[in-house]
Amino acid sequence: MEVKLFDKCKCKGFYKKAHDGIYIQLDDKNLTADLMNSNNKDELVEKDIECAEKRYHEHKDGNFSGVIVGFVGLVITGYLDVIYDCGVDTGFGTTPDKYYISKRPKEIVKCAIVYYANNLKHYVPIDDIVEILE
Helix, strand or coil, rough: CCCCCEEEEEEEEEEEECCEEEEEECCCCCEEEEEEHHHHHCCCEEEECCCEECCCEEEEEEEEEEEEEEEEEEEEEEEEEEECCCCCCCCEECCCEEEEEEEEEEEEEEEEEEEEEEEEEEEHHHHEEEEEEE
């Protein structure tokens, strides 16, 4: 089935933003990165990590109908990479050593942006579009 912009459709599921609480706390003084979980009152999960996996969206079942207004590649899961930037001599002095975080996608799903009510939308995977209405 081919889906196009402004088609009315019936859907059986969508992706909702996930709140897994995973984040990386950087300590520039000691040059360490710790994996934390904000869902458990900022609990320390693991010390001194280089990479962590994070879930951004989760699939939910639900029957609804709406109008397709666009398409997007939605990042479902990804990695948070800790990158060490060592100091560089610029000729005017050395830049300081530091850590920073980079995001890298792991799983991307092509989704339709479907408005189902006034100013309310869902990200619907193409496979979850059941039928196109006239």
